[in-house]
Amino acid sequence: MNTVGLVAFALVGATKAIREEFDVFGIAVVGLVTAFAGGATRDVLVDRVPLALRSFGEIGFGVLGVALAVGLNVAFDSADEHPIALLSDAVGLAAFATAGAIVATNVGLSGFGVVAIATINAVGGGAFADVLLDRSPFILFDDFYASCAVLGGTCYWLVTTFAGTPGAAAAVCAAVTVGSRAAAVTYGWSLPTAQTLDRRARG
Amino acid sequence: MNTVGLVAFALVGATKAIREEFDVFGIAVVGLVTAFAGGATRDVLVDRVPLALRSFGEIGFGVLGVALAVGLNVAFDSADEHPIALLSDAVGLAAFATAGAIVATNVGLSGFGVVAIATINAVGGGAFADVLLDRSPFILFDDFYASCAVLGGTCYWLVTTFAGTPGAAAAVCAAVTVGSRAAAVTYGWSLPTAQTLDRRARG
Amino acid sequence: MNTVGLVAFALVGATKAIREEFDVFGIAVVGLVTAFAGGATRDVLVDRVPLALRSFGEIGFGVLGVALAVGLNVAFDSADEHPIALLSDAVGLAAFATAGAIVATNVGLSGFGVVAIATINAVGGGAFADVLLDRSPFILFDDFYASCAVLGGTCYWLVTTFAGTPGAAAAVCAAVTVGSRAAAVTYGWSLPTAQTLDRRARG
Numbered sequence: 246m247n248t249v250g251l252v253a254f255a256l257v258g259a260t261k262a263i264r265e266e267f268d269v270f271g272i273a274v275v276g277l278v279t280a281f282a283g284g285a286t287r288d289v290l291v292d293r294v295p296l297a298l299r300s301f302g303e304i305g306f307g308v309l310g311v312a313l314a315v316g317l318n319v320a321f322d323s324a325d326e327h328p329i330a331l332l333s334d335a336v337g338l339a340a341f342a343t344a345g346a347i348v349a350t351n352v353g354l355s356g357f358g359v360v361a362i363a364t365i366n367a368v369g370g371g372a373f374a375d376v377l378l379d380r381s382p383f384i385l386f387d388d389f390y391a392s393c394a395v396l397g398g399t400c401y402w403l404v405t406t407f408a409g410t411p412g413a414a415a416a417v418c419a420a421v422t423v424g425s426r427a428a429a430v431t432y433g434w435s436l437p438t439a440q441t442l443d444r445r446a447r448g
Numbered sequence: 449m450n451t452v453g454l455v456a457f458a459l460v461g462a463t464k465a466i467r468e469e470f471d472v473f474g475i476a477v478v479g480l481v482t483a484f485a486g487g488a489t490r491d492v493l494v495d496r497v498p499l500a501l502r503s504f505g506e507i508g509f510g511v512l513g514v515a516l517a518v519g520l521n522v523a524f525d526s527a528d529e530h531p532i533a534l535l536s537d538a539v540g541l542a543a544f545a546t547a548g549a550i551v552a553t554n555v556g557l558s559g560f561g562v563v564a565i566a567t568i569n570a571v572g573g574g575a576f577a578d579v580l581l582d583r584s585p586f587i588l589f590d591d592f593y594a595s596c597a598v599l600g601g602t603c604y605w606l607v608t609t610f611a612g613t614p615g616a617a618a619a620v621c622a623a624v625t626v627g628s629r630a631a632a633v634t635y636g637w638s639l640p641t642a643q644t645l646d647r648r649a650r651g
Numbered sequence: 652m653n654t655v656g657l658v659a660f661a662l663v664g665a666t667k668a669i670r671e672e673f674d675v676f677g678i679a680v681v682g683l684v685t686a687f688a689g690g691a692t693r694d695v696l697v698d699r700v701p702l703a704l705r706s707f708g709e710i711g712f713g714v715l716g717v718a719l720a721v722g723l724n725v726a727f728d729s730a731d732e733h734p735i736a737l738l739s740d741a742v743g744l745a746a747f748a749t750a751g752a753i754v755a756t757n758v759g760l761s762g763f764g765v766v767a768i769a770t771i772n773a774v775g776g777g778a779f780a781d782v783l784l785d786r787s788p789f790i791l792f793d794d795f796y797a798s799c800a801v802l803g804g805t806c807y808w809l810v811t812t813f814a815g816t817p818g819a820a821a822a823v824c825a826a827v828t829v830g831s832r833a834a835a836v837t838y839g840w841s842l843p844t845a846q847t848l849d850r851r852a853r854g
Binding site for chain 3: 494583594641
């Protein structure tokens with residue numbers, strides 16, 4: 246799952262950079278940041294050296310995603326909106342949220358810490374990439390995307406706290422994240438703004 | 449003071465996100481980033497796991513600030529410019545600058561490190577929030593705001609270096625920060641730009 | 652070389668902030684971020700407290716660069732495009748890429764980690780400054796700049812892995828970085844975008 250996520254995230258990030266006509270260095274940076282910056286931020290926050298800088302293997306999947314984005318750019322107008330890309334992206338979201346929740350629980354963070362790290366691990370790379378592209382992170386105003394990681398991370402914390410095994414917690418977290426993301430894409434979910442809430446409150 | 453600051457900073461940040469019509473997830477993120485990212489950056493720079501991820505208590509005050517911002521949005525056009533909000537914000541600025549100076553001194557940083565960490569602790573969250581809102585941090589070109597934390601941090605360093613007790617240093621730092629901020633709001637202080645200095649030099 | 656780099660980077664960053672009419676606090680922050688944020692990010696990623704916060708000496712060179720930028724602003728329209736500034740900047744790029752490669756090798760990072768940290772050390776400060784100026788980092792779409800650090804870092808890793816002495820690796824890294832940068836400025840090198848590659852592939 247993690248591997249699928251790395252390739253999918255790098256492809257999505259690199260495709261955004263291609264649209265902005267960044268050069269190949271910029272395309273590679275935005276792709277790799279999308280795939281790895283969430284995990285690197287997690288590692289920095291729990292006070293350890295990012296895994297991606299210590300191993301050679303993981304980076305290969307990121308580079309594959311970047312290369313796919315450049316290659317597919319010729320064939321598809323929006324490679325990152327293809328159903329296979331959307332599905333891979335949802336799998337990556339679930340894998341990264343689960344990895345974040347596991348690391349945060351292992352270092353003894355609070356319930357808030359577990360949910361925060363799961364969410365940062367899952368969506369931090371994409372948010373960082375949006376900042377490099379000089380825009381607000383889309384997760385802050387659009388779609389129902391980061392919320393899936395919040396739900397997954399919350400379930401992980403609930404299961405480990407009240408029901409026990411880390412294995413079960415990881416399975417529930419991954420299933421809730423990918424399931425809610427699939428539902429969000431299928432039914433076009435989005436969260437309300439304060440303006441929407443205001444209008445509803447006024448009837 | 450720290451509690452007042454967390455609520456005030458979260459309220460100010462969340463109000464900015466409401467103006468940009470972010471969804472409720474985005475409002476919560478920008479509010480919590482404003483309240484906690486300065487302290488988290490401080491902790492990462494001095495090589496420890498951010499306090500906000502380890503305890504449950506602190507986050508509650510941030511969430512309260514976000515909830516207040518959404519609630520007050522109906523009643524006030526600019527909840528973050530209300531005198532009570534401005535005063536609470538100044539108190540938070542002083543509390544965070546002092547907390548930063550104390551941590552930096554305890555880990556043995558240089559005088560520059562103490563002033564830098566005091567300033568980052570006090571204004572880093574707001575600057576990070578501005579980046580998420582896709583704008584330059586307002587502290588870099590507007591108002592006399594970060595400079596109050598610089599003054600407070602400098603006083604903390606001077607007192608601990610030349611006069612002694614950490615308690616006295618903390619009191620002086622907090623008083624100088626909140627006092628200079630109150631004066632800046634009252635008298636409309638701002639710093640010159642290079643262009644202003646240039647015109648003055650040319651007479 | 653490191654000293655020349657700190658002054659040159661601070662001058663370049665501060666000059667950008669002056670053009671945006673930031674106030675003197677903003678000018679100082681953008682200048683110091685350009686000079687020190689790359690090294691600070693390196694230190695945070697390898698899990699140690701940033702050197703710039705622990706010593707007083709280094710900051711002095713950054714402050715000198717900021718002061719030069721404000722002073723030269725009167726005399727020159729584009730102090731950061733003067734040949735001396737361009738040369739000093741290339742020297743700084745080489746010094747910072749080499750420092751990053753040495754630190755990354757010493758803490759046992761992978762080959763990718765060495766190249767990534769060399770590049771982040773060399774261009775991370777400028778990229779961070781561009782984000783503060785509310786623009787995409789120029790290294791992602793323009794010029795042949797970060798690529799010089801990538802080349803230098805790659806050579807460092809190759810020499811230490813296959814040929815031996817760290818001293819030789821450092822010399823080769825610095826020479827390759829500054830040499831490729833000088834060539835890039837002289838001959839106007841730039842990297843292709845995906846669009847360019849696409850047109851070439853289609854003949």
